[in-house]
């Protein structure tokens with residue numbers, strides 16, 4: 192056992208990858224299943240806010256782009272459930288845990304999409320935050336998760352750009368459109384900052400996850416990186432970020448920003464966000480409506496396996 196632990200520690204120290212067949216400490220496995228499952232659930236639940244606008248996209252082009260983006264999120268969910276399965280988790284069980292409210296998904300998807308500008312702002316801010324958080328995960332110490340993240344990040348970059356391009360178009364439109372973008376930014380800015388998780392001083396998992404090189408940066412480091420990256424983009428767009436304390440700090444070489452309302456974050460995590468009940472109810476309904484597809488796929492797989500047995 193000591194040998195196995197030493198081998199694991201050496202692999203991590205040498206910045207090499209742990210693969211599914213390698214020995215790993217139980218805590219490492221549990222942490223990865225928790226994070227990857229939460230990430231997968233986020234991608235799947237994350238289809239709902241934007242899905243709300245597919246039927247109301249203003250042009251065929253916008254509709255095609257939005258459909259492609261929402262389908263990408265479904266794909267991300269599937270890669271991630273597959274990565275979790277390499278750790279011995281069962282996708283059906285993870286889904287049950289989500290539906291029973293026993294596993295989390297990102298707080299951000301518990302906010303409503305009230306206007307079409309929200310489609311652009313989600314692309315710009317939510318996908319922007321997701322990229323900031325997820326690019327370092329391409330170097331996660333667990334091979335299957337790191338490899339899944341490479342493709343996911345490429346697609347998230349397209350999502351971020353489509354959001355920014357949409358907002359650029361609206362900002363060059365009418366006063367009403369500009370006001371719609373500003374109103375949307377006002378609603379999404381603070382929840383986007385919350386996506387990075389609790390402050391480092393209140394993050395029970397960060398220290399160990401960084402020691403295991405699952406996480407490469409702390410929550411606060413990534414949040415700061417996101418703010419620094421986004422402020423110039425807001426200026427180029429011509430929108431105001433809703434934080435009177437936001438200003439460049441030349442000594443730190445970063446933007447200072449105001450206090451996040453952590454009581455709101457905790458309430459959303461506890462199930463009391465504006466859309467928690469709606470999101471889970473919708474997911475549950477979709478799962479029940481899809482039961483026949485799962486049954487048909489299982490029956491087909493069984494038939495196929497029997498045929499192969501006979502042929503062998």
Ligand code: FAQ
Pocket residue numbers: 225226229230231233234237238264295296297298299313317318321324325385386387388389393394395396397400406410460
């Ligand atoms: N929401 O100790 P830490 C996307 C939980 S995908 C809900 O700091 P950790 C794509 C955390 O799980 C967005 N829960 O935890 C898209 C833990 O709870 P537990 C999802 C949160 O894991 C775009 C507790 O708080 N991305 O956006 C949140 O070290 C557009 C203590 O926190 C990922 O999942 C939160 N915001 O760090 C799709 C990325 N923050 O399990 C559609 C991978 C924290 O102990 C449209 N995940 N919690 O009961 C990560 O990088 C990490 O898990 C963190 C949290 C950074 C999220």
